[in-house]
Amino acid sequence: MKPVITAFRDSPDRGQGLARDMAVRWAFEEVGAPYDVRLVTFAELKEPAHRALQPFGQIPTYEDSETALFESGAIVLRIAERHAGLLPAEASARARVIMWMFAALSTVEPPIVEHDAACLVESEESWFAARQPLLRARIRHRLGDLSLRLGDADWLEGTFSAGDLMMVAVLRRLHGSGLLEEHPNLVTYVARGEARPAFKRAFDGQYAVFIAASSAGG
Amino acid sequence: MKPVITAFRDSPDRGQGLARDMAVRWAFEEVGAPYDVRLVTFAELKEPAHRALQPFGQIPTYEDSETALFESGAIVLRIAERHAGLLPAEASARARVIMWMFAALSTVEPPIVEHDAACLVESEESWFAARQPLLRARIRHRLGDLSLRLGDADWLEGTFSAGDLMMVAVLRRLHGSGLLEEHPNLVTYVARGEARPAFKRAFDGQYAVFIAASSAGG
Numbered sequence: 001m002k003p004v005i006t007a008f009r010d011s012p013d014r015g016q017g018l019a020r021d022m023a024v025r026w027a028f029e030e031v032g033a034p035y036d037v038r039l040v041t042f043a044e045l046k047e048p049a050h051r052a053l054q055p056f057g058q059i060p061t062y063e064d065s066e067t068a069l070f071e072s073g074a075i076v077l078r079i080a081e082r083h084a085g086l087l088p089a090e091a092s093a094r095a096r097v098i099m100w101m102f103a104a105l106s107t108v109e110p111p112i113v114e115h116d117a118a119c120l121v122e123s124e125e126s127w128f129a130a131r132q133p134l135l136r137a138r139i140r141h142r143l144g145d146l147s148l149r150l151g152d153a154d155w156l157e158g159t160f161s162a163g164d165l166m167m168v169a170v171l172r173r174l175h176g177s178g179l180l181e182e183h184p185n186l187v188t189y190v191a192r193g194e195a196r197p198a199f200k201r202a203f204d205g206q207y208a209v210f211i212a213a214s215s216a217g218g
Numbered sequence: 219m220k221p222v223i224t225a226f227r228d229s230p231d232r233g234q235g236l237a238r239d240m241a242v243r244w245a246f247e248e249v250g251a252p253y254d255v256r257l258v259t260f261a262e263l264k265e266p267a268h269r270a271l272q273p274f275g276q277i278p279t280y281e282d283s284e285t286a287l288f289e290s291g292a293i294v295l296r297i298a299e300r301h302a303g304l305l306p307a308e309a310s311a312r313a314r315v316i317m318w319m320f321a322a323l324s325t326v327e328p329p330i331v332e333h334d335a336a337c338l339v340e341s342e343e344s345w346f347a348a349r350q351p352l353l354r355a356r357i358r359h360r361l362g363d364l365s366l367r368l369g370d371a372d373w374l375e376g377t378f379s380a381g382d383l384m385m386v387a388v389l390r391r392l393h394g395s396g397l398l399e400e401h402p403n404l405v406t407y408v409a410r411g412e413a414r415p416a417f418k419r420a421f422d423g424q425y426a427v428f429i430a431a432s433s434a435g436g
Binding site: 051056069070071073074091093095098101102110113121125127130134146 | 269273275287290291292296299309313316319321323324325328332339343344345348360363364366
């Protein structure tokens, strides 16, 4: 049985590949493992069948013959543990890759999500414009630190890993904000990730869902 | 060599154990592994020596004879992988515990941190009061989902695990907000975690640092 993941039937980002299934698709493509995608509507996210798999009503979920998971970080780690290519074999090197996965999702991403959420939910509020510099400063703070650490290296820990996959997936959410461009090494880091054939296959996979939904009038 | 972690020399929460070294201390105590703590000042967090260990200038860091890590999630996982007691042996059950660690840090915690940040940074702003319902609604949304999933179980995956350790550590940040109290099963879940002897030893460890700093006039 091929693992099955869930993704949005209707791309909220018009096929830009910014939803959380993208990192999971990319991981499958990097390790060359086949997978199936089950598309869910926004209404279905709230239903008990989906909540049983994902208590917070989000995508992606992941099911293989042995277990069912949610949280893109945990799913990417599961894929990386079952197939070679995204995690070093040696335990302490693996620990450092997992460290970057946590850093991407719990240190770098939250201020980016917060900025997105303000644009989505608070754009009509009187304070929206006044808070923008604050929100952008928080993102800048993380990007400055990350840029310093990356320096002129290609990847965070020697060779491409699940840590880079997750970090690039997070940084892609900044496209259009102008913030990434303040750090040329982060721009080329993201471009290096996006240039990988596995990234392109994953991107095309999610883009095909957007095109199909669009032509169906969805 | 005992692993060495870093923690704040001056507790920003007056010994309540809400800083991120708490989960790491708790993990060491659960598995019965000795560790040393190196205290750092806020000024030292910005220095190159600390940045080499923690590029984002935070605590905790972790060093053992084989590797150096940051990110509390990654450190707790490292401790859980080197010692029995916090992770199931079987791979798919382990994956579900790691899933809850990611859920704690990247799904449940961000809106809690956001609420804390607003109180810290924006309390003098004209919009502060008006935004409170929005910030609290985001936390409520996550707590409602988590409460439903937990139901009347003691722990998230059968027996106490690193997933519960991380989730309880995150939920403890809500003490005083009144939000946890809307879900009696989450209140008892947190209390069950705090009643563990290992939690108490970890709490006492960080509290002793606060007392020492206070009596030193720090």
